[in-house]
Amino acid sequence: MIAQAIRLTARKSRELLGIRLSYRTQRYVFIYLVLAFPLLYFLGTRLLPILYAFNVSVREWDLLSQEKPYVGFANFTALFEDEVFRKSIVNTLIYVAVGVPGQLAVGLAVALLLHNVRRFRGLFRTIYFIPYVTSAVAVSWVFRWILMRNGWLNETLLGLGLEPQLFLQSPRQAIYLVILTIIWQSIGFQMLVFLTGLEGVPRMYYDAAAIDGAGPWRRFRHVTLPLLNPVIVFSVVIGAISYLQTFGQVLSMTNGEPLNSTRTIVLHVYALAFQRFQMGSAAAATVILFVMILALTLLQFKLVRRKVEY
Amino acid sequence: MSTQIAAPRVPARGSPSGSRLGSLASYVVLTLGTLVVIFPFLWMIATSFKLPQDLYSLRLIPATATFGNYAEIFEKAPFFSWIGNTVLLALITVTTVIVFDTMVGYVLAKFSFVGKSVIFLLIISTLMVPTEMLIIPWYLIATELGWSDTYWGVLFPGIITAFGIFLMRQFMESLPSELLDAARIDGLNEWGIMARIAIPLVKPAIAALTILTFISSWNQFTWPLIVLQTEERFTIPVGILYFSSELKDSASWILIMTGATVSILPLIALFLVFQKQIIRGIALSGMK
Numbered sequence: 001m002i003a004q005a006i007r008l009t010a011r012k013s014r015e016l017l018g019i020r021l022s023y024r025t026q027r028y029v030f031i032y033l034v035l036a037f038p039l040l041y042f043l044g045t046r047l048l049p050i051l052y053a054f055n056v057s058v059r060e061w062d063l064l065s066q067e068k069p070y071v072g073f074a075n076f077t078a079l080f081e082d083e084v085f086r087k088s089i090v091n092t093l094i095y096v097a098v099g100v101p102g103q104l105a106v107g108l109a110v111a112l113l114l115h116n117v118r119r120f121r122g123l124f125r126t127i128y129f130i131p132y133v134t135s136a137v138a139v140s141w142v143f144r145w146i147l148m149r150n151g152w153l154n155e156t157l158l159g160l161g162l163e164p165q166l167f168l169q170s171p172r173q174a175i176y177l178v179i180l181t182i183i184w185q186s187i188g189f190q191m192l193v194f195l196t197g198l199e200g201v202p203r204m205y206y207d208a209a210a211i212d213g214a215g216p217w218r219r220f221r222h223v224t225l226p227l228l229n230p231v232i233v234f235s236v237v238i239g240a241i242s243y244l245q246t247f248g249q250v251l252s253m254t255n256g257e258p259l260n261s262t263r264t265i266v267l268h269v270y271a272l273a274f275q276r277f278q279m280g281s282a283a284a285a286t287v288i289l290f291v292m293i294l295a296l297t298l299l300q301f302k303l304v305r306r307k308v309e310y
Numbered sequence: 311m312s313t314q315i316a317a318p319r320v321p322a323r324g325s326p327s328g329s330r331l332g333s334l335a336s337y338v339v340l341t342l343g344t345l346v347v348i349f350p351f352l353w354m355i356a357t358s359f360k361l362p363q364d365l366y367s368l369r370l371i372p373a374t375a376t377f378g379n380y381a382e383i384f385e386k387a388p389f390f391s392w393i394g395n396t397v398l399l400a401l402i403t404v405t406t407v408i409v410f411d412t413m414v415g416y417v418l419a420k421f422s423f424v425g426k427s428v429i430f431l432l433i434i435s436t437l438m439v440p441t442e443m444l445i446i447p448w449y450l451i452a453t454e455l456g457w458s459d460t461y462w463g464v465l466f467p468g469i470i471t472a473f474g475i476f477l478m479r480q481f482m483e484s485l486p487s488e489l490l491d492a493a494r495i496d497g498l499n500e501w502g503i504m505a506r507i508a509i510p511l512v513k514p515a516i517a518a519l520t521i522l523t524f525i526s527s528w529n530q531f532t533w534p535l536i537v538l539q540t541e542e543r544f545t546i547p548v549g550i551l552y553f554s555s556e557l558k559d560s561a562s563w564i565l566i567m568t569g570a571t572v573s574i575l576p577l578i579a580l581f582l583v584f585q586k587q588i589i590r591g592i593a594l595s596g597m598k
Contacts, residue, residue: 031421038413049444049447050443050444118333127344127348134529135577137548138574139574142350142354189592269445283446283447289442290443
C-alpha cells in the first residue's frame, strides 16, 4: 500500500540524468551506489591481501632479490622446525590460556561489584575504564618502569621485608607480567560488557530463586552464570582472538626476552619480515595464525548454538 | 524490621544479592580496585616531574618538582610533529569512517535487496581478519604502490570499519520506517531522505562513533610502526617506542615517563569529557 502511494507520487524526484526512473529502480541505484565503494574497499583491503599473503607464503620472497620462486610448503616446514617459532606458538597459547580467563574473571568481578552498589556507579565505571582508552605502548613502558629491578614494586616489596623479584628479567615470571599488563588495560571494557549482560537479567529470576531458598552464591551459579552465557562466550572469543595477536605490549616490555619466554607469533612475524626480510616465512607464519583464528571463530559459532534458555 | 514469614532475603530495590554488609564490602573492594587502576598513571605523572636525583624516591609527590622534563623531551625528539601527525590522521580517519559507515549502516538497516545477506556476510568476515594478520600483504602492496612512509599509507587500512558499520546499523534499525516512507510519499529522493531525515536522527550514535574512532586511531600502533620510516612522520605511539628504546641510562626513565604522560593525558582528558558517548557506543556495539 505504501509502495503504491510512493510509486504514484512525485515522479520528478526520481529522475536521474533526465531519465525518469521507477521507484524501484531509483531505490536500487541508491543502494548500489552507496555500497559500491565500501564493498570494493573491503575486497581490496581485506580479502585480496589474504590471498596475496597465501601467495607470498608459498614463495621464497625476500625484499632484496628479484626472483620469488615457488617453494611449496618449504616455508611452513622450516617454521615448524624452528625452535624459536615453536616456542612462540606455545607462548601465544599461554597468553590466551591465562589472559582470557584472567580478564574475564576480573571484568566479571568488577561488574558484579558495581551491580551491587547503588551510589558512585558512574564514577567507578569511569575510573575503571580509563586504562582502556590509553595507548598500549605507553602503558607498557609505565609498567616496565614500575617492574624494574629497583622500580616501585621491588622497592615496596623490600620495604615490606620481602624479596625483590626479577620480574621482567625472569624467564619464568616475565610472560605473566606482560599478560597482567594486558589484563589491567582491559578491565574497563570487560566490566562494561558484563555490566550490560548483568543488567539484562530480569529481577524476577533472582526473586524466584530466593523464594525457593537459594542463597547469594547459589543464585549466582544457577541464575546469573547461565544467563550470562552468551556474554561470556562473546568475551572469550573476542578475547582469545585478541590475545592470539599480542604484539605491541611484548615489543615494548620485553621484545620477546628473556630467552624468548615472552615471544609471540606476531612478534616472530615482525622479526622475520622487518629484521630478517624473509617475507615468505613471515607470510607463512601469518597464515598459520589465520588458521588458528579461523578455528577459534568457528568454535564460537558452535558454542553459541548451545544457547541456554530458561 | 517486620517479622514476615518466608520473605525472600532480596531487598525491594537495589542489589540482587542483598545484605548491607555485602554492599559495604563491595564499596571497599571497588575503592581498593580504583587505586590499583589509577596508581600506574599517578606514578607515571609523578616521575615525569622528578629531577634526576629523585629518580628512585618512592614519594608520589616529588620533593622538588620541575617542568623541565617536558621542555626537554620536546627538544630531544620531534614530539610536536608526532602530536600533529597523530591528530591529523585521527581527524581524517574519523571523517571517512563517519561518512561511509553511516551510509552503509543505513542501507543495511533500512532496506532489503538482492544480495543483502552475501554483502552482510562479507562485512562480518572482515571482522574476523584483524590487522596483525594483514600487515605483511599491506606492507608489500603499499611499498609497491609507493605509499610507504606516507600519510596515505597509514590511513588506507582504516578508512571504513566494519565495527562502525555495525554500530550505525544497530542504531538505525530503531528508526521508524514510517517516517522514511512518509518522506518518500512526499517526493523526497533516497539521498535526501538519508541526509535530511535518517542521519540527523542518529546523532548520538554518530557522536559515539566519532569519539571511539578518534581514540582508536590515536592509539594505533602496529601498522604505523611498519609503514612509517622517517622520524618526523611518526605517530605518537610509534614515537614513544622509538624515543624510549633509544635512551640508554637510568635517568632517562624520567624522560620516558614524561613522553608517556604526553601521549596518554590528552586521551584521558578527551575520555573524561565525552565519557557518556564513549560508554554508550561500546555498550551499543556489544549487543550482537
